[in-house]
Amino acid sequence: MESPANTPPSLLDRIRSRRLTTTFTILATLSAGILIGSIMTSNVSGHQVDSSDAKPLVIPSPVELSNGFSKIVKEVSPAVVNINTEELPKQGVNRRGRHAQQNPDDDDNSDDSQQQPDNNMQDFFNHFFGGQGGDDGADNSERRALGSGFIVDPRGYIITNNHVIDKADKIYVKLSTDPDNDPGDNGRPATVVGVDRDTDIAVIKIDTKQPLPTIKLGNSEGAQVGDWVLAIGSPFALSKTVTAGIISAKNRTIDEPGPDGVSQSQFQHFIQTDAAINPGNSGGPLVDMAGQVVGMNTAIYTQSMGSQGVGFAMPSNTIAQVYNMLISPEHKVVRGSIGITFQQGLNSAVNRVYDFASGVIVSTVTPNGGAAKAGIQPGDVIVSIDGRNIKDGDDLVNDISNRKVGSTVKLGYLRNGKQGTAAVVIQDRNKTYAELTGDQDDNTPETPQPPDAGKSLLGITVASIPSGVTAKTGQKNGVIITSVRPGSFADEIGLPKGFIITEINKKAVTDQASYRAIVSSLKSKDDVVFVVQSPLEKNTNSYIGGTLP
CATH class of the missing domain: 2.30.42.10 (PDZ domain)
Incomplete structure (x- = not known):
């Protein structure tokens, strides 16, 4: 009887056989390598090296470097302070803030109203940055913000940015000698001496029993493009931080016209620097190589909410002029x-x-x-x-x-x-x-106003049309937009601050009462179309609309 012929292995069987052979070969090679390496390592570590001829490393005595930065910092940093503020919850108060330019170091305050009309820099500067460790929530929540300042009088007078302390109910100051790591210690309470929103300068004061270290103001006219400067402050709540750079340019302006076409920043002519300025640096000094203040860090231009090498400081000559008026008996700047x-x-x-x-x-x-x-x-x-x-x-x-x-x-x-x-x-x-804008004195205390019906829903505040605008445009009926909150519905659809609202959804807006009545009837998912007019032109309607979120 014939036996069956042997069947040749299939292609799959041959591949499997080769894979197993290859795998065993690799494992054997690795095992041999590990064994050899272990033996060699054992031999190396097994020998004791005689290191009696090795010399110990010696830490040299401190030496001063030629750049002199450290010497300047030691002289001026004791006069640089950390400022933190609290804004308590409020109901029905129409408050105003600092104007924001293209991301001014002005985001030292997290309040959305910081972006509002009169020096809404503020911003800049938007306004420049978010609040440091603060609550950025709804209108009924407490807000905190951080900034910097510097002492110019041993009796406790401190210069800072107005947008650092604007709208604050409580202001605290920490000196360079105060501990940084005590979360329960806000610092020493401070009071406002005077503010000037046109230049974003404020003067505050703390009580002291001992003379405080001070810093001298230099002449900003003598500062030249290319000069070395140091920026000192508390970026991101990191107190006593120093950055170095040069003066990049002088007499920089960041123009933001108001409702009547008048520039709201015509008194702001900045020193530009590439010294790193970040959130929390606002109000800190920009110091030259003589250890004198040539500017106050106020704003940055940024697309990342951090320093990109374009910072702005208010010149010391402007600071001195404003300071002298703010400490006068009137505590205000008169121009x-x-x-x-x-x-x-x-x-x-x-x-x-x-x-x-x-x-x-x-x-x-x-x-x-x-x-x-x-x-x-x-x-x-x-x-x-x-x-x-x-x-x-x-x-x-x-x-x-x-x-x-x-x-x-x-x-x-x-x-x-x-x-x-x-x-x-x-x-x-x-x-x-x-009189021209229908606004009140920028530097006088404000009185509570009734809640604005469109503030929470639309993100705008409005006012009656100023007489100056009426005379220019001939428009008597309507309301003028005095502020637009960043990120709000109005901001998203491009509703411009300073424009006059004459209609909402085909309903005439004649005054604030009719405006509030129309807005109060709006609800989420409604389509809303505004008819607006420019305060600089006559009889030119624009239609701006969107769907409420």
Whole structure:
């Protein structure tokens, strides 16, 4: 009987057989390697090396490096303080804050109202940064914020940014000698001496029984682009932090027009630096190599909420002028005004058509202001002050604002190509600006206002149309948007601050009462369409809408 023939192994069987052979070979090789390595290691560690000829390392005595940074820090850092604030829950209070520019170191306060009209830098600076370790929640929650400051008087007078302490119910100061690691110790209570929102400068004071270390102010006019500077403060709650850089530029402005077209930051001309400035640095000093303050760290330009090498500091010369007025018996800054607005950034074509080489074209004249009483009209070109030719709007503002209220100035102007002069009485800028915008004095205490029906739902606050805007636009009915909260519904759909709301969902807005009635009827998922007008143009409607979240 024939036996069956042997069947040749299949392809799969051959692959499996080879895999097993390969696997065993690899394991055997690894085992041999491990064994050999263990033996060699045992042989190496088994020998004792005679190290009697080795010399111990010696830590050298401290030496001062040539850059001198450490010497400056030792001199000035005792006068740099940490400031933390508390804002208690409030109901039905319409509060105002610091204006925010392109992410100013102004986010030292977490309150959304920091982004509101009068110096909403603030921001910048938006405003610059979020609150340090604070509660950023709803309106009925407590908020905390951190910033920096520096002592300029041994009796306890401290300079900081207004946006650091703005809207705070409690302000605490920690000195450089106070412990950092005690969470229950907020520091020494401080009181506000005075604030100037136009420059974002504030003066606070703490009580002290012993003279405190101080820091000297230098002359910012002498600071040059390329000079070394040190920024000192408490970024991210890390007190006594020092960063170094240079002065990158001077006389930087970050313009944010107000509802009437008037710049809200025309008194803010910054020193730019690449020294790292981060959330919490606001109010801290920018120090030169002589150990003197040449600026106060105020804002940053950032797309990451952190330093990107573009920081801004208020010059020390401006700080000194404002400080001296804030510690005066009136505790307020008074600036001169002639009661006009003008357009910045005119080009050569405008100059040629209006036939002037330098000066400013008057846009509006405040009723009952000094210029109006002297006969100045919109369209006039102001070319000189007391016989001195002016270069531009900044030159005009700087000259007029430094003059005493009640004094008289001689303006030279052009009207239809003809020269003229006018004797203008200087008035208080706060009063003329308030009349133009329908706003109250920026530096006076605020009184509680009824709740704004659109604040929580839409994210805006509104007011009656100022007389100056009405005179310019002819628009009497409606309400003007005084603030837009960042991240709100209004912000998302692009509703602009300073514009006039005349309709909501085809319903006429005639005043604040009609506005509140319409808004109170809105609810989540409703489509909302606003008809708005620019305060700078007549009879030009824009339609802006979206769906409520």
